[in-house]
Amino acid sequence: MAGWGMGWFGGGQAKKEAPKKAILQLRGQLEMLNKREKHLQNQMDEQDTLARKYVSSNKNAAKAALRRKKQFEHSLEQTSAQITTLEREIYSIETANINKETLDAMKNAGTAMKQIHAGLTIDKVDNVMEDLREQHAIGEEISEAITSGVTSTGIDEDELDEELAELQQEKLDEEMLKTGNVPVSDTVGRMPAAPNQKLPQQRVEEDDEEEELRKLQAEMAM
Numbered sequence: 001m002a003g004w005g006m007g008w009f010g011g012g013q014a015k016k017e018a019p020k021k022a023i024l025q026l027r028g029q030l031e032m033l034n035k036r037e038k039h040l041q042n043q044m045d046e047q048d049t050l051a052r053k054y055v056s057s058n059k060n061a062a063k064a065a066l067r068r069k070k071q072f073e074h075s076l077e078q079t080s081a082q083i084t085t086l087e088r089e090i091y092s093i094e095t096a097n098i099n100k101e102t103l104d105a106m107k108n109a110g111t112a113m114k115q116i117h118a119g120l121t122i123d124k125v126d127n128v129m130e131d132l133r134e135q136h137a138i139g140e141e142i143s144e145a146i147t148s149g150v151t152s153t154g155i156d157e158d159e160l161d162e163e164l165a166e167l168q169q170e171k172l173d174e175e176m177l178k179t180g181n182v183p184v185s186d187t188v189g190r191m192p193a194a195p196n197q198k199l200p201q202q203r204v205e206e207d208d209e210e211e212e213l214r215k216l217q218a219e220m221a222m
Helices: 002-054 059-117 122-151 157-179 184-189 200-221
Strands: none
Touching (some): 002 059
């Protein structure tokens, strides 16, 4: 039972580790074959050197060296073929593993999208967008109402025209005064008016008269 439980819960992890384990084994074997390839190439070069050395002085030795060279060459060809096969297998496993992981990621993405869209429908989206448009329209109306209330000051345009005319006349009068060309009527009209207030001496005399009148009334009452 314990083994069954471990197999059940650990199966997914074992499947994920299987491609990595296979790739590691293949790479280890590939490294060994590459070393063998270099060794065989060195052996071939040595036999070629011996054959060239004895080609004139000892034909049998030269021939034996060429025979060994051929054997090493045959082994080298087999080793090179094995290296090519292993490299192709490693590439195939890596590609298959990447494809599987990509497919798993896409499946998870599809599941997530289904969960996100589970409560969404076109009608709900349309309703939300319609509500947003209505709220935007209300906001625009409120902004316009607030703006119109602030900018509307109730200024009388006629009063503005009159004030502008007065300013223009004052400006014209100033220019005429500077040049000395001032109409008589304007000069007379601009003379200061006589004061309406009573002079201090006049007020003192009236106060004295009122005081004497009060005294006289008091004496008659006695």
